Amino acid sequence: MCGLAGICPVNNPQADAELLRRMVARLEHRGPDEAGHHVDAQVALGHARLSIIDMAGGRQPIANEDGRIRVVFNGEIFNYVELRQELRAAGHRFATDSDTEVIVHAYEQWGDAFPHRLNGQFAIALWDEARRRLLLVRDRPGIHPLFWTHRDGRLLFASEVKALLPAFDRAPALDLTALDQIFTFWAPLGERTVFEDVQALPPGGMLVFENGRLRQRRWWEWTFAEPGDYLAGSEADLAAELRQRLTEATRIRLRADVPVGAYLSGGLDSSVLAALMHELGADLRTFSIGFEEKGLDEGDYQRLMIEHLGARHSFLHTDNADVGEAFPRAVWHGEQPILRTAPVPMLLLSGLVRENGYKVVLTGEGADEVLGGYDLFKEGKLRRFWARRPDSAWRPRLLQRLYPYLDLTQRQGQAYLQAFFGQGLEQATAPWFAHIPRMTTTAHAKHFLTGEVRARLRETALDGLQAMLPPEIERWDPFNRTQYVEARTLMSGYLLSCQGDRMLMANSVEGRFPFLDHEVIEFAGRLDPRLKMKVLNEKYLLKQALCDALPGPIVDRFKQPYRAPDIPAFFGQRTPDYVEAMFDEGTLRDYGYFEPARARRLLEKARRGRASGYKDNMAFVGILSTQLWHHHFVARFRDHFHAIPETVRKGKNERGRTRKEFHSGEFSVHG
């Protein structure tokens, strides 16, 4: 895992080399081990490296035999061992043992089809000097980020937007459509980012820049079997096949020249991974986090798994104030507004991993999306069942079986639950049907936008979603439609980025995701959805596949979603200064996104301890993070992106390590 950046074409090698160094300096947290640059008359490629495979030889950029193909790369090619054998047999000569070099030769061998041969997580920039073409490629589900901007005929690209901003003369503007999408789906859609004029290469995307022209396409897409074409075989056989595929996905993800740890939440997914690692003979070193607030803590289940597998475990206890304090840093690294504080504990957890000398962890993200775990999928099933008889009094009562773990349900009259979950029953065939309650709750945050901002929104968030749906989605089972929408919105645009890659990389830790192995994803896409969720039993086939490797209570426990304290994080014994500063009437007016009086009323309600529902919590965190985004990337643009960072002025220190990043999102109200 690393960070990459580049410029094409080069105008002035000296000036562009300097610009490239400033870009790469902003990625130092992603790759603190070494920095590499290549600048010639045509292209500039830069790299900040976190050394994991071939510590000595894996320095980037890396080139082919004659130096005419060069690559910078962030990620891992887990099947590099097999690919190298195959490519050697085809006559390619390798100069290193790194997985990066496999990319160069794979491109020579298979041309633009080469990503299909890769099993891994990657963002790649490849320069083909002979054809003068630059290729940007991103992995299938979107584990590693890649952003680009096209300015004055040049393509600039980088692992994070903060590395593009040194090339901007003026502070970036917030893309209001992206904000509207975040306040609906938790993430901007497709190639849109919250930075105007900055695009994301979408998951499974490829961009070719050749003769001054940009061409983009998707080389991989989530797909599902149509009813009637599901995998045949008994439940036991399919469970065995799932287990075999997950074991293989885990096995190749243990490949590294440094020790590999694992996150262990006590939930089913991380427990499955820990059990598989144990079976594969890995030294089990695990990490977890726990919360002050009752109901959010999973400590008992964690302890059960640790004892069951004999893991060496480190536990980080966080209290609400820790979350509040680290929040501005999470926004700095995540680079977009968020509706929950949930990324913050992940930021603190990767810090724990790093402190313990680890830089790679296996983690369970993707299991819910791929194998059917989320409550939202259950809600969708129940609400569809209800929609067939909207006047039934009995059907909506099933909803009360959904959320026994929340204290909230105690006194919510049935009528109110029905009114909430009954929204949009008439849209039961829409691909986003299951998402309607979540979208409406999230959209409460839009209530605080100024009239001017709302008037400038041209397309609705749902228009944007509709435009990116594949036509065949109509033929998929509704359960699979929900999985598709979830994977293409919240998972790639929020879970794997703001809460995943960015929170890991902030502390130079690489996450690896066996459940997002494309062979697992493609296998699950061909399963009958009833095997993924049997009636309301989530991840049914996964439980069947692994039940003999796990303690009974882990398999049988009621699924608890991962959550962190939201509003309470900011109003404990003391409120961090930045909260008041960001909700200051003048600041709200200057930044121009939210109605100052309204936002202040929400702040006061939160301060009184009276903001208890999801709606207020999400609106509060949404406003605060948008304000902080503006503070970091717009208000302080000159300081953060045009000041010369320490690392550039003074170079490396005596141990060959670059100095601490000059800015890591610490907040200074007066700074």
Place this chain on the structure above:
Amino acid sequence: MNVEERVKSFILENFLFTDDPAALGEEDSFLDKGIIDSTGVMEVILFLEEEFGIKVMDDEIVPENLDSVRNIGKFVASKTAA
């Protein structure tokens, strides 16, 4: 302020985040207008119990009692008269 006025002011402040009385009619349905959802109703009940010293029973948590300023006014009156 009478009961309806106190309820309306509470809803404006805590759910609509404004002091503009025109933002809410006395008979506007909280559910239809998306003002109050299943957790919001708990905030309303807490307010009623604290502000008017009444106890709201589980079977009273229905829109007929709680879904508009007017309904709440009538509900509170019936509880305090009892």
